Amino acid sequence: MTTIRAAGVRIGWHDLPVAVHGRVEDVLGDRVVAAESQRGGFSPGTADRVRTATGGRAFVKAVSTALNVTSAEMARREAHVTRQMPGDAPVPRLLGYFDDGEWVVLVLEDIAGRHPRTPWVEDETDAAATALRDLAGTLTPSRISGVPQAADVLADHFAGWAALADDPTEDLDPWAAVRLGELHAAAMRGLTVLRTGETVAHGDIRADNLLVRPDGAITVVDWPWACLAPEWLDTLLLAMNITVYGGPGDLLLTGVDHAQATDVLAGFTGYFMHRSRLPSPGIPHVREFQRAQADALLPWLAARQVGPPAHPGGPGNPGH
Numbered sequence: 001m002t003t004i005r006a007a008g009v010r011i012g013w014h015d016l017p018v019a020v021h022g023r024v025e026d027v028l029g030d031r032v033v034a035a036e037s038q039r040g041g042f043s044p045g046t047a048d049r050v051r052t053a054t055g056g057r058a059f060v061k062a063v064s065t066a067l068n069v070t071s072a073e074m075a076r077r078e079a080h081v082t083r084q085m086p087g088d089a090p091v092p093r094l095l096g097y098f099d100d101g102e103w104v105v106l107v108l109e110d111i112a113g114r115h116p117r118t119p120w121v122e123d124e125t126d127a128a129a130t131a132l133r134d135l136a137g138t139l140t141p142s143r144i145s146g147v148p149q150a151a152d153v154l155a156d157h158f159a160g161w162a163a164l165a166d167d168p169t170e171d172l173d174p175w176a177a178v179r180l181g182e183l184h185a186a187a188m189r190g191l192t193v194l195r196t197g198e199t200v201a202h203g204d205i206r207a208d209n210l211l212v213r214p215d216g217a218i219t220v221v222d223w224p225w226a227c228l229a230p231e232w233l234d235t236l237l238l239a240m241n242i243t244v245y246g247g248p249g250d251l252l253l254t255g256v257d258h259a260q261a262t263d264v265l266a267g268f269t270g271y272f273m274h275r276s277r278l279p280s281p282g283i284p285h286v287r288e289f290q291r292a293q294a295d296a297l298l299p300w301l302a303a304r305q306v307g308p309p310a311h312p313g314g315p316g317n318p319g320h
Contacts, residue, residue: 012037013048016062020103024062027096027107030054043071044283049110057110058095064103068283074224075104081200081226082108084144090131090219111219113211119245120207124218128210128238129252131218136231139200150201150229151194158187160270169277175302176273186306187270190263197230205237207245232256236264244296262304269297 013021013035025031030052038047045063052058065072082094096107116124161184164172168180176183202209203225211219236256239249253261272294276287 010037010039010044011046011067013046013050013060016046017103020062020105023098024050024058024060024096024105024107025052027098028052028056028058030056035060043074044068045071045075059092059108059110060105061108062103062105066102072104075106077226078222078224079104079106080146081144081223082106085223086138086143089138090135090217091223092219092221111211111213111221113213113219116207116210116212116218118207120242120247123216124212125238125242125247125252127212127216127218129235131210131220132205132234132238135202135220136199136234140231141198142200142228144200144226147200147226147228149195150197150203150227150233151191153203153225153227154194154267154271155191157271158191158267159184160272160274161187161266163274164270164277172273173298176298179306182306183266183270186263187267190260190265190267193260193263194229194233197228197233199229199231199233201227201229201231201233203227203229203233203237205234206241230260232261233264236261240265240268240293240297243300244293246296249300258304262301262306265297265301265304266306269294269301272297 013032021032028050032050033053034051035048036050038049043061043063044067046060048060050058050060061075061078063071063075076099079094079097079099082091083097085091085093092111093109094106095109098105116128161176161180164176165180165184168177202220202223204222205220209220209222211221213219232253235252239252241249242252243249272290276291276294278287280287
């Protein structure tokens with residue numbers, strides 16, 4: 001399972017307009033002399049570690065509306081959240097930001113680190129779980145303005161099972177195919193659960209959005225999906241990512257209400273199942289990435305016993 005990664009096709013530092021280079025250098029107060037592009041994520045924009053003439057370092061993310069309007073809006077959201085992060089949160093500091101209507105550019109603290117190994121290993125799993133608990137403690141109650149409720153962000157995502165019931169596909173797993181009504185009901189309960197939280201959650205926790213520092217501590221990066229949610233949402237997302245790579249995700253959920261976590265898991269699994277079957281949105285590899293997650297999460301969801309199968313001909317039967 002080591003090939004399941006978020007990996008689109010990015011431009012690099014040298015593809016940016018000269019004017020963007022100049023504004024980044026104004027933020028840094030020095031000339032950029034080297035840039036190293038980073039893999040991971042689906043934005044078509046830059047993700048470059050840059051070094052200046054005097055040895056300064058930063059991480060530059062830049063995307064234009066011409067490349068992808070949605071990615072540009074996500075960059076705006078990330079800047080809005082990151083600039084408000086408290087100093088004790090394990091996240092990169094925003095050094096500078098500009099938006100000329102076409103190019104949206106974030107200049108961030110460069111974190112010395114690497115992504116966790118996948119399949120996940122125990123010490124990095126423990127470090128990630130600790131970082132997320134600490135982060136939830138720091139961000140409860142919310143200290144960041146303008147962050148949406150998770151349930152509002154995910155309402156359309158969690159309708160995946162209903163969409164599959166309306167337009168069933170022959171390749172849908174038989175266990176899910178006879179439970180579409182129950183799975184949709186579980187996802188709707190999950191949305192209700194997500195309305196109860198007052199923690200600022202990252203909302204997109206996976207190995208690609210975490211960095212392991214040299215001392216083993218974890219930094220959480222890439223914040224466009226920040227939302228208000230129960231304090232355990234990010235831990236559930238971590239458990240999902242560990243499960244995707246074949247690890248024991250359930251071990252992280254001790255103390256989390258089993259039914260609530262299962263209902264939210266049902267919502268995310270339905271999202272991946274449905275979206276992975278849609279035409280490409282023009283971002284390379286995203287549908288394959290979603291399908292791999294759906295196929296890995298469904299057996300875990302089934303093991304958590306969402307509910308009994310629907311009666312033939314009743315709600316949830318794909319032939320109904």
